[in-house]
Amino acid sequence: MIGHGGGERTAFEIGVVVPRRGLKKGEEGNDWVEVLVDEFRKAGLIVDRVIGCQEEFLKLAAPLETLGRAAAELQLKKRTHIGMDLLFEWNQAEAFVRQPDGSLFSWCERFQCYLHIIYGVVNKHESGSTLRYDCKEFHGKLGESLLQKLVSKGIVKEVFPLHDELKRKQLLRNWALNFWDFTRQPLDQIYSYFGSKIATYFAFLGLYTRWSLFPAVFGLTLQLFDFGSLQLLVLPVFFISIILWAVLFLQFWKRKNCSLLVRFGLTALYLIAIQYFNKIGGKISVNLIKCEKNESTEYRADSLIYKVFGLFFMQSYIGIFYHALLHRNLSTLRQVLIQRLIVSQLLANLMEHSLPYLKYSYKKYRAVRKKRKREKGSHTGKAQFINRVEKEYLKPAYSASVGEELEDGLFDDFLVLALQFGMIMMFACAFPPAFAFAALNNITEIRIDSLKLLAMLKRPIPRAAATIGAWLNIFQFLIVVSICTNCAILVCFYDREGKWKIEPGLAAILIMEHILLLIKSVFSRIVPEEPDWVKADRMMNATQARDVCSKQLLRNISGNEKVFSRAEMTGGAMGQFDEKKSS
Incomplete structure (x- = not known):
């Protein structure tokens, strides 16, 4: 769990499982997983690496701003305070209705944003570059999904949600x-x-x-x-x-x-x-x-x-x-x-x-x-x-x-x-x-x-x-x-x-x-x-939405008419100026 000032509390909600490395002494540590961790951090995620008994785990958390920008990229529709469902925009976040617990995004929306971020991390090394993991070498292509590549090679075993302990x-x-x-x-x-x-x-x-x-x-x-x-x-x-x-x-x-x-x-x-x-x-x-x-x-x-x-x-x-x-x-x-x-x-x-x-x-x-x-032999207990x-x-x-893929x-x-x-x-x-x-x-x-x-x-x-x-x-x-x-x-x-x-x-x-x-x-x-x-709430929201759309349409028409009238006035003034100049 991580706290940051003035915003929602941030907790580790996604776990990425990779095998424990078997690096030998003197061998370089730069490998695919370290590249993946660096790219996760560049994408705005908070990463915590944990060594387990037989696996290594990457715990991921996302600040609100990171989730908000991902939601805007995904073009998620959210309910606004006037009752309309509109495409989410991070710079207009206050216009959208929050969840019952006060958070901006539901768990389903946050999970979609997490998947968009982690699978959107791409290999930025040159095409044909060689990267290593546990004495094995892999060739990466420029621009391909790094996590998808690791999943296909068996390096990333699983991506699963984590419980928020609080x-x-x-x-x-x-x-x-x-x-x-x-x-x-x-x-x-x-x-x-x-x-x-x-x-x-x-x-x-x-x-x-x-x-x-x-x-x-x-x-x-x-x-x-x-x-x-x-x-x-x-x-x-x-x-x-x-x-x-x-x-x-x-x-x-x-x-x-x-x-x-x-x-x-x-x-x-x-x-x-x-x-x-x-x-x-x-x-x-x-x-x-x-x-x-x-x-x-x-x-x-x-x-x-x-x-x-x-x-x-x-x-x-x-x-x-x-x-x-x-x-x-x-x-x-x-x-x-x-x-x-x-x-x-x-x-x-x-x-x-x-x-x-x-x-x-x-x-x-x-x-x-x-x-x-x-x-065995290193310590007892x-x-x-x-x-x-x-x-x-x-x-x-x-x-x-039955039917795990459907239900x-x-x-x-x-x-x-x-x-x-x-x-x-x-x-x-x-x-x-x-x-x-x-x-x-x-x-x-x-x-x-x-x-x-x-x-x-x-x-x-x-x-x-x-x-x-x-x-x-x-x-x-x-x-x-x-x-x-x-x-x-x-x-x-x-x-x-x-x-x-x-x-x-x-x-x-x-x-x-x-x-x-x-x-x-x-x-x-x-x-x-x-x-x-x-029914009454739905009709009221529909009426408010219609009024807002009508007012916005009138503003657009009025704005266009003002622009058009300015253009006519400018055109008329230029004509008069040309007449004076020719005379």
Whole structure:
């Protein structure tokens, strides 16, 4: 962390990994890496060289002015105080809106500027010049990207984001380890530190958890109290309430999303087998995606989500559908749901958080072991890491289990939420207390995911995302499916003898199914997706922008007319002067 007077604090945010040099005594030290460090400093970056156990690290930081000039070169568009998005200009920086934490650039914008600067450093030596690294010689071309050259030659192993220790500790204290606020999260700080995509995920998870409290209390009430003969009436009421709850939840999430845009056992073995085959299916889906002709990376990512979720949907629910619709044994169905909810969630959390730690521990052990072998005989004692940057380098990246080139780790996190939502919704009448378990699990999930991002993994590369994308359509699809499955469960509950007679109770269930489908469609259209204050703010900004453009246009016209009138006056005076001169 570096401070400079009067401006934003500057922290090391990018790490560049190169192998440790094996220079012999008396050999010159001028090489590619030293040239790279010099060029980084000439480009305005602050560089700190750190020697680790088996690698060497270059920690990079950029003062605000360096980032500002890079943003101007990239022609980044930023929001101004009048509500318009304009191309950024460093000499007009005060005109642009700052981030919630007071910084001028978001983490995503800063990361783009860093990449522009470090990959924009070019070789300024003469063409065909020879440079050396660790007894190896390379020929560089004049004007080529120096960092790209080193990456292609294997000298630069990786470029990765570094955690900002001050902000990381603040988030640990105010978010990950703050167990008093069950669902409230510092979304502005999360957005400023991780970017919009991760902040959107935690905003969705927090809203989903808060809304889960109502069906959790309702479901526990049905489980704990015996309603006797009214049980036949209570379950349909619970079912209708749950469907309306789910529809309203997704509609209010759309409103929340608009405001964010403005702000910014055998069962265990079976589940392990499901995860294994799902991963294989995910790889197949990735290969299918590569054969498709999608317009952009976002479309490719959405297509991948639909394909992989379809595989998970069939493999995760096929056994439950058997008990619910074919076997028609509600007591067995409840046991299966309990096993799936508890075992699957525990297994997912165990795999999700133990594997990164085991990978990190193994890499750390290997690094320390290699250092001991290299320094054998020089000194005794336990080898220690010299700097935190090497610990961050050894941590696993936040990546998806399938399609790493299209999606990050949020793919797996959203997949767990979607499967949980489908399970508690599609079989709500069979096991109402499932909502209580889901709410408790989601409260825990907020803390576990935050700790995973802040302490167990590398700082994720920021990805720009304004919505949850294809996952919203998947949640909508699950609501429609849940209407059908719960109606089928109620039919089984009423028609225990299996005679399938159209009695008043069964007829009411069929009518209720059509009414609920109609209500879902109506609610999706009645409840506005954009809050009134967002709409008013957008219209006000548009009006201000139009007024500013009109005034600027009038100034330009007035200026041109004045210039034109001066030219006419000058021309007339010159004509009179010529007439006098000729006379």
